[in-house]
Amino acid sequence: MRGKILNCLKASYDKIFKSEIITNLIKVLGCGVEVKTKANRQLSTFNLDNLRWNKIVICTDADEDGFQIRTLILTMIQELCPTLIEKGYVYIAESPLYEITTKERTYFAYTEPEKTKILGMIGENKYSIQRSKGLGENDPDMMSLTTMNPETRRLIKVNPTDVEATREMFDVLLGNNLEGRKRFIKENGSKYLAAADIS
Secondary structure, eight states: OOSOOOOTTTSOHHHHTTOHHHHHHHHHHOSOBSOOOTTOSSSOBOOGGGOOOSOEEEEOOSSHHHHHHHHHHHHHHHHHOTHHHHTTOEEEEOOOSEEEEESSOEEEESSHHHHHHHHHHHTTSOEEEEEOOOGGGOOHHHHIIIIIOTTTOOEEEOOOTTHHHHHHHHHHHHSSOHHHHHHHHHHHGGGGGGGOOOO
């Protein structure tokens, strides 16, 4: 997928079902949508038996843009076929933050503490460290190690433990609830000031 998809919380069904990216994603899944509207003329009615995959894995870069794209994809699934989340088919692939290369091997650090631990293990040995490239720039071997190979990848299962709370949070962050978003930023914004890019 190139770029960001439509925000399904803010868009009308007419706009959603005219989005080529969204309709193509739903067609790839094969299961159709749970939305009944005249705007939907090309996607079938939801049928879980027609799902082509046993896992839907969302892979995005480990940066702000990647996190936003991930949230937009989750919002699309939640709005158009929430059963996929409720039945446990949706996963997020963790992407590494750093690649640490020694003469012997390449390590992947997914968090700052992991980076510190790996550097401690390497000790005095020579190494190079770089911020992990975007997934689109990785070669096939790297993609296999970090996001595709079931033996080495890390997946987070998207659980429906509180679908209503999730929907409310999506609405605050991505929907038309402007007052709720202002209140959320006022109450929680200070926690993220250090990470904010305000230069």
